[in-house]
Amino acid sequence: MKFNRHLRNKSGLHLILMVVSLITVAPYFWILSTSLKFRTEVFTQTPKWIPWPINIQNYLEMFEMAPFHLYLLNTIIVVTGILGVQLVTITLAAYVFARKNFWGKEFFFFLFLTQMMIPIHATFLPNFLTLKHFDLLNTRVAMMLPFFASGYGTFLLRQAFRQIPKALEDAAVIDGCGGLRFLWHVLIPLAKPTLIAFSIISIVSHWNDYLWPLIVTDTPEVRTLTIGLGMFVQQESGADWTLLMAATAFVTAPMLIFFLVFQKKFVESFMLSGVKG
C-alpha cells in the first residue's frame, strides 16, 4: 500500500506522464489495431480501437504480394555485416588512440571526430559514383561499405579504454602479453559494456537506414525491409490500409520485441551514447 500513498502524493506528476505516454503509445496501437481489421471495418465514423472480429489474413497476404521474408534476411545480413566490420575497425583505432603515443595522433583523432559531423547524406552522391565505378551497385555490400568506419564508435570505445589502469598494461607486457593479445585478453573484456552499447545503437540505426539503400538498390533480391515497405506503399498506392499497417507492424516488430525484452540494456546503451568524455 506504500505505492498507493505515493501515488496520491504525486498524482499531478503521474497524470501528466500518463497522458503523454498514452498519446505516444496510441499511434502504435493504431498500427496493430488497423492491421487486424477486415477491409470494411476501417471505414467507420468513430475510430474502432479494438478490432473485432480479428483478421490475421493481412499478415499472410502481404507475404504473397512482396517478398518480405527476403527483405528481412537482407536486413539481417546488412546490419550484422556492418556491425562485424565496425567492431574491428573501432577497436583497433580506439586502442592506439587510448594507449599509444605516435606522430600525428591529434590530427588523426581530429579526423575521426570530424567524421561524426559529416552525415552520410552529404556523401551519397560521390559514394554512389564510386560504387558505380567499381560495379558494386545493387549489392548487399554496397549498403554496408560507407558505414564500416565509425568515428563515433571509436570515440566511445577510446573513452572506455582510457579508464582501464595503465598498471594493468605494464603487468601484462612484463608477462609477455603485449599488443593485440593485450587488447584481446584484457581491454576488450573490460570494455564489454561499451561494446554492447555501441552494438545496440549500430543495429538500431542501420535497421532503420533508408536513403542510402534506396539509392544503391534496384531489385527486390537485395532490398532491405525499409525499402521493401516504401515500395509496398507505392505498389498499393495507399488504398488498402489494413495491408499497409500489417506490413508496417512486421517491419517495426523485430526491434520493438528486442526493446521490450532487453529494455534495461537498450535504455542504458542509449543513455551512454550521449556521455561526453
Add this chain to the structure above:
Amino acid sequence: MKRIYRLTTYGYLLPGLFFMGIFTFIPVFMSAYLSLFKWNINNPEPSFTWFSNYIEVFKAPLFWLVLRNNLVYAFTTIPLSMSLALFLAILINQKMGWVRSLYRGSLFYPTMIPMVAAAMLWVWIFNPGLGIFNYYLGFLGFPKLEWLYDMRYALIAIIIMSIWKNFGYYMLIFLAGLQGIPNHYYEAAAIEGATGWKQFRYITFPMLAPATLFVFIVAIISSFQVFDQVFVMTQGGPGDRTNVLVFYIYQHAFRFWDLGMGSTLTTLFILGLLVAIWLVFRVIGRRVYYEV
C-alpha cells in the same frame, strides 16, 4: 626495432582510416570538385564552368523556398522537442518505483521504429477522412483539415510526427545527465532555502549543460538531414512546401540526374552544417566548460 613498433601503431589505424578516407573524406572533396562542372543529361561529358552552378543555385527561387522550409522545420522541431524532452526527463527522474520503466519505455520506443514505418503510420493518422488526428482534434473544436494535401499544413504535419519520433531519445540523454548530478547539491540548496525554480536555475540547468549541448548538436544535424518522412509522406509537395535540403539534393542527383548541380548542393549542405556546428560550439560550447 622502434620503427617497426611505430609502423604497427599506424597499422591499427589503417582499417578505420581506409574506409573513412574512401567513403567520407574523399567524397567531400569530390563533391567540391564536381560542383565546378556542368554535368547532366544535356551535358553527358562534364565541362568545367567555374562557379556557374553556384550562381544558378542562388538564382533559383525554389532553393530559397527549400532553405526556408528546412529552417522552419529546424527552428520548430529543435526547441519543441528539446523542451518537451527536458520537461519529461525531470518528471521521470522523480522517485516513483517500477512505473518509471513503463513511462520511459512508452516515451522512448518511437526511436526504435524506422522513420519510414513511422511516416507510413502518420500518413494513415493524418488521413483527412478516416484519420484519427482529425477525429480527435474535432473534439477540441478544430475543423477537418487536409493536412498532407494542404500547402499550409503539410509541413506542420511533418513537424508533429518528427517531434513524436525524436523527443524520446533526447529525453533519455537528459535523463542520463540528471542522474549524474549528485544528490547532495540539492540537499545543500534546500538547507540554504533554494527550492523549485531556483534549484532548477542554479543546479539542474548548469549541470545539464553538457547533455544539452550534445542533444542540441544531434538535433541540428538530424533536422538538416530530414528526408525519409518527406519522401514517404509528401514527396516534397504540395507545391514544394515540404521540400527540404536533402530531398532537394536527392531530386537533382537521382531524379534529374544533374550530377553537377547535385554536387554543388551537397557542397553547400556540408559547408552550412559545419558552420552551424562551429557556431554552436563557439557560442554555447565555451560556457558549458566554464560552468561545469
